[in-house]
Amino acid sequence: MAFLEVHNxxxxxxxxxxxxxxxxxxxxxELVGLIGPNGAGKTTLFNCISGLHTSTSGRIIFDGExxxxxxxxxxxxxxxGRTFQVYVAAGDLxxxxxxxxxxxxxxxxxxxAKANAIEILKNMAIEDLSDYLxxxxxVAAQKRVTMATAIGSGPxxxxxxxxAAGLNPSEIEGIMASIKHIHEQMGITVILIEHVxxxxxxxxxxxxVLDYGEKIAEGDxxxxxxxxxxxxxxxxxxxxxxxxxxxxxx
Amino acid sequence: MEAIxxxxxxxxxxxxxxFVAGAVSIGLIVFPIFPHSSFAMATMIQFLMFSLYxxxxxxxxxxxxxxxxxxxxxxGIGAYTTAVMLIRWDIPFWFSMPIGVCLSVGWSFIIxxxxxxxxxxxxxxxxxxxxxxxxxxFEVWDFVGAARGLEISPIKYPxxxxxRLIFREDIYYFYVILFxxxxxxxxxxWFRKSRLGFQLRSIKDNEDxxxxxxxxxxxxxxxxxxxxxxxxxxxxxxxxxxxxxIEPEDTMSLDISILIALMAMLGGAGSxxxxxxxxxxxxxxxxxxxxxxxxxxxxxxxxxxxxxIIIMLISAFEPRGVWGIVEKLRRRKRN
Numbered sequence: 166m167a168f169l170e171v172h173n174x175x176x177x178x179x180x181x182x183x184x185x186x187x188x189x190x191x192x193x194x195e196l197v198g199l200i201g202p203n204g205a206g207k208t209t210l211f212n213c214i215s216g217l218h219t220s221t222s223g224r225i226i227f228d229g230e231x232x233x234x235x236x237x238x239x240x241x242x243x244x245x246g247r248t249f250q251v252y253v254a255a256g257d258l259x260x261x262x263x264x265x266x267x268x269x270x271x272x273x274x275x276x277x278a279k280a281n282a283i284e285i286l287k288n289m290a291i292e293d294l295s296d297y298l299x300x301x302x303x304v305a306a307q308k309r310v311t312m313a314t315a316i317g318s319g320p321x322x323x324x325x326x327x328x329a330a331g332l333n334p335s336e337i338e339g340i341m342a343s344i345k346h347i348h349e350q351m352g353i354t355v356i357l358i359e360h361v362x363x364x365x366x367x368x369x370x371x372x373x374v375l376d377y378g379e380k381i382a383e384g385d386x387x388x389x390x391x392x393x394x395x396x397x398x399x400x401x402x403x404x405x406x407x408x409x410x411x412x413x414x415x
Numbered sequence: 416m417e418a419i420x421x422x423x424x425x426x427x428x429x430x431x432x433x434f435v436a437g438a439v440s441i442g443l444i445v446f447p448i449f450p451h452s453s454f455a456m457a458t459m460i461q462f463l464m465f466s467l468y469x470x471x472x473x474x475x476x477x478x479x480x481x482x483x484x485x486x487x488x489x490x491g492i493g494a495y496t497t498a499v500m501l502i503r504w505d506i507p508f509w510f511s512m513p514i515g516v517c518l519s520v521g522w523s524f525i526i527x528x529x530x531x532x533x534x535x536x537x538x539x540x541x542x543x544x545x546x547x548x549x550x551x552x553f554e555v556w557d558f559v560g561a562a563r564g565l566e567i568s569p570i571k572y573p574x575x576x577x578x579r580l581i582f583r584e585d586i587y588y589f590y591v592i593l594f595x596x597x598x599x600x601x602x603x604x605w606f607r608k609s610r611l612g613f614q615l616r617s618i619k620d621n622e623d624x625x626x627x628x629x630x631x632x633x634x635x636x637x638x639x640x641x642x643x644x645x646x647x648x649x650x651x652x653x654x655x656x657x658x659x660x661i662e663p664e665d666t667m668s669l670d671i672s673i674l675i676a677l678m679a680m681l682g683g684a685g686s687x688x689x690x691x692x693x694x695x696x697x698x699x700x701x702x703x704x705x706x707x708x709x710x711x712x713x714x715x716x717x718x719x720x721x722x723x724i725i726i727m728l729i730s731a732f733e734p735r736g737v738w739g740i741v742e743k744l745r746r747r748k749r750n
Contacts, residue, residue, distance in 0.1 A: 215627055217623055236626070238626045238627075241626065246627065249623070249627075258616055262613065262616075266617045266628055269614065274417055275609065
């Protein structure tokens with residue numbers, strides 16, 4: 166049995182099929198990218214998996230348990246963490262306090278939550294920011310705080326929703342390092358939604374492509390970047406031309 | 416153990432705060448020794464009572480961001496429980512007060528469960544409605560004296576009676592409520608650092624994110640609402656013994672609900688000192704304005720105009736109240 170299994174997941178909003186019959190599976194220690202054009206249903210898929218939306222039909226099995234009908238906070242307690250696309254972090258809490266909110270999921274004691282939060286901040290190399298209010302920080306740092314907060318809750322699987330959106334190239338490098346660190350050093354399985362191709366192509370072991378709510382392709386980054394269907398739906402001819410040689414070399 | 420340590424630990428506040436808080440505490444303790452009018456004493460007791468109401472409201476309204484405008488119903492439940500038990504069965508305050516808290520908390524679960532399915536303004540309106548319905552019920556319920564209310568006659572119990580909390584001099588009431596006041600501060604100091612306190616601040620910020628961090632949002636709100644209720648009900652019981660005459664109109668009216676919320680919002684919702692600052696500004700202003708203007712020039716209702724102005728100023732300029740201004744200035748200085 167795979168670590169995360171999604172079977173025939175469908176989510177309908179009124180007349181719109183945001184997710185249509187999506188199935189995929191994922192092993193522990195994988196790092197999977199989820200790509201596709203805007204409105205393809207990527208975030209909806211995340212919301213269904215993490216329990217914020219109730220799926221219309223289909224089953225989700227995580228770590229051997231059926232989490233399809235669970236509420237969001239129950240899914241989180243099973244060890245499934247996530248970040249949000251637009252939301253950054255609680256602005257009137259300090260960085261440390263934000264991460265502590267996550268840590269409080271696993272303990273009642275403030276001292277333990279605090280020690281755990283400090284450890285995570287050190288691990289993510291942002292411990293020098295711990296006393297700042299989140300809204301005093303630049304966007305790249307805020308994104309790291311959201312990731313640290315989600316990690317605070319001790320997830321086995323982390324869903325990252327566009328953590329690199331709106332960042333400049335050097336900041337993207339930094340976020341990429343953080344994601345690799347989370348995956349390799351902390352041993353957390355990761356699914357990431359991302360539009361920044363440099364990032365997602367480089368770090369993912371495998372890509373899942375959605376378009377109009379359906380899964381149109383799945384495979385390793387190289388195969389996906391050559392797939393005519395994906396090029397037509399999302400990547401575009403220009404991307405394919407420019408990256409043909411670059412990817413072949415990797 | 417850790418809870419007690421956290422309750423007594425104020426070290427995350429700057430030294431200035433600690434100095435001011437210490438000075439105010441000592442001032443409160445020694446206040447009755449100095450010559451004062453009975454009016455000043457009554458105002459002081461009101462200040463302490465409303466600080467406690469405000470502290471209670473601040474848990475759900477301030478830290479949790481759920482604007483609750485129905486706290487008066489719990490003042491009523493607390494006050495009536497104590498009064499009815501004393502008059503009918505001669506049960507003293509220290510027993511009837513916890514029973515009142517239990518009844519209030521029970522009622523808060525019953526109405527909290529459906530009410531917290533609502534959000535924002537809808538929640539606020541629903542809390543007003545439940546409070547007013549309860550008041551109307553009490554006005555026609557003969558067992559609790561209907562609209563006439565209840566009268567505790569002090570002649571039956573020779574004061575000072577510490578068990579029943581019947582005193583002739585206000586100074587006794589002052590020290591009892593001052594004791595509650597200090598306990599209240601320690602409790603809130605623990606609360607703001609507890610798991611529930613952190614969960615609420617997360618809920619206030621974004622409920623979906625809170626859920627994704629394993630927080631049962633609905634249950635966390637209900638629990639906190641019960642805590643707020645316990646505070647209010649406790650002081651309500653005290654109110655019955657202190658005023659000795661209660662009726663639905665002056666324990667459960669909308670004015671009281673609004674005043675409770677206003678205290679905390681004016682001082683600074685979501686901060687430890689906020690409700691105390693708010694009560695410290697509003698209560699003296701209210702009593703003295705009423706005394707000087709209302710009674711003499713026939714300007715009844717001037718205090719209501721004042722509340723309206725304060726609400727408008729807070730919402731327009733500084734949603735986090737007086738304490739919000741203090742913190743803003745501090746940050747500016749630091750950066």
